[in-house]
Amino acid sequence: MEDARAAGRRVGFVPTMGALHDGHLTLAREARARVGEGGLVAVSIFVNPTQFGPNEDFSKYPRELEGDVERCASAGVDVVFAPDAAAMYPEGEKTRVHVHALSTPLCGPFRPGHFEGVATIVTKLFALVGRSVAVFGRKDYQQWRVLSRLAEDLMLPVEVVGVRTVREKDGLAMSSRNRYLSNEERAKAGAIPKALGAAARRWNDGERDALALRAMVEAELRAVADSIDYVEVRHPLSLEPYAAGDQALVAVALRIGKTRLIDNVVIGEEPPPA
Numbered sequence: 001m002e003d004a005r006a007a008g009r010r011v012g013f014v015p016t017m018g019a020l021h022d023g024h025l026t027l028a029r030e031a032r033a034r035v036g037e038g039g040l041v042a043v044s045i046f047v048n049p050t051q052f053g054p055n056e057d058f059s060k061y062p063r064e065l066e067g068d069v070e071r072c073a074s075a076g077v078d079v080v081f082a083p084d085a086a087a088m089y090p091e092g093e094k095t096r097v098h099v100h101a102l103s104t105p106l107c108g109p110f111r112p113g114h115f116e117g118v119a120t121i122v123t124k125l126f127a128l129v130g131r132s133v134a135v136f137g138r139k140d141y142q143q144w145r146v147l148s149r150l151a152e153d154l155m156l157p158v159e160v161v162g163v164r165t166v167r168e169k170d171g172l173a174m175s176s177r178n179r180y181l182s183n184e185e186r187a188k189a190g191a192i193p194k195a196l197g198a199a200a201r202r203w204n205d206g207e208r209d210a211l212a213l214r215a216m217v218e219a220e221l222r223a224v225a226d227s228i229d230y231v232e233v234r235h236p237l238s239l240e241p242y243a244a245g246d247q248a249l250v251a252v253a254l255r256i257g258k259t260r261l262i263d264n265v266v267i268g269e270e271p272p273p274a
């Protein structure tokens with residue numbers, strides 16, 4: 001990395017947990033577009049233990065390093081970095097990074113410690129990678145906002161970029177966790193982008209009542225969800241409850257079967273997801 005930079009190459013960085021899909025590869029292509037053909041694109045693959053809760057899927061999270069390395073090569077990635085847990089969390093380490101306010105709403109209460117785990121590992125990775133453009137997906141919208149703030153507040157030499165959610169044909173956001181879904185559950189999951197799309201169209205027709213938008217999305221999700229963590233309409237930058245403005249974030253988290261899925265749309269800015 002240092003050698004590349006010394007040779008005048010820009011560095012593009014895409015942190016992931018592996019089990020790569022076209023969403024991840026789109027981030028790698030965006031990194032390439034940002035740094036140019038002469039630049040260096042690096043993907044990290046690390047299933048970060050500190051961002052999983054005790055009852056979450058850390059141990060069964062899909063791990064397929066060989067296939068991932070091939071996918072990276074075919075997407076023109078120059079470097080794959082896949083450290084083990086001891087390398088990232090050496091014995092005796094004591095530091096955690098917390099981004100206030102932005103970590104609190106939405107997924108915050110449902111995944112205690114999650115964003116602290118994410119902020120900590122990404123700070124470590126940024127320290128290793130150094131001056132770079134780091135590309136994240138807006139599927140994990142809150143994560144993207146947390147990490148943008150983190151890079152700015154800690155004055156890290158990293159430009160954080162957010163890429164629009166890459167979706168399947170029916171609009172479902174691509175996610176490594178989609179593979180947990182049975183065929184029946186996968187069919188139900190198509191209701192998520194449809195509900196967000198319906199809210200976007202309602203917004204485009206002039207609806208600005210956050211409660212009404214929320215209620216319609218929730219009603220559509222109720223029909224398919226085994227449980228709903230939240231349906232929220234929020235300010236896209238502050239993540240405060242939406243009060244006024246030309247754009248609003250509609251974000252959802254729900255379970256279909258045992259699989260927790262998240263999705264969002266920034267209405268007034270993105271086209272309806274389905």
Ligand SMILES: Nc1ncnc2c1ncn2[C@@H]1O[C@H](COP(=O)(O)OP(=O)(O)OP(=O)(O)O)[C@@H](O)[C@H]1O
Nearest residue numbers: 016017018023136137139140165166174175176177
């Ligand atoms: N559908 C997608 N479109 C764009 N970016 C995505 C998409 N899915 C994941 N990403 C981004 O890829 C990066 C790595 O995410 P991660 O490895 O956790 O994949 P994931 O699909 O979100 O997996 P999981 O759903 O199991 O968390 C993050 O910046 C994430 O936002």
Ligand SMILES: [Mg+2]
Nearest residue numbers: 017140175176
């Ligand atoms: Mg993820």
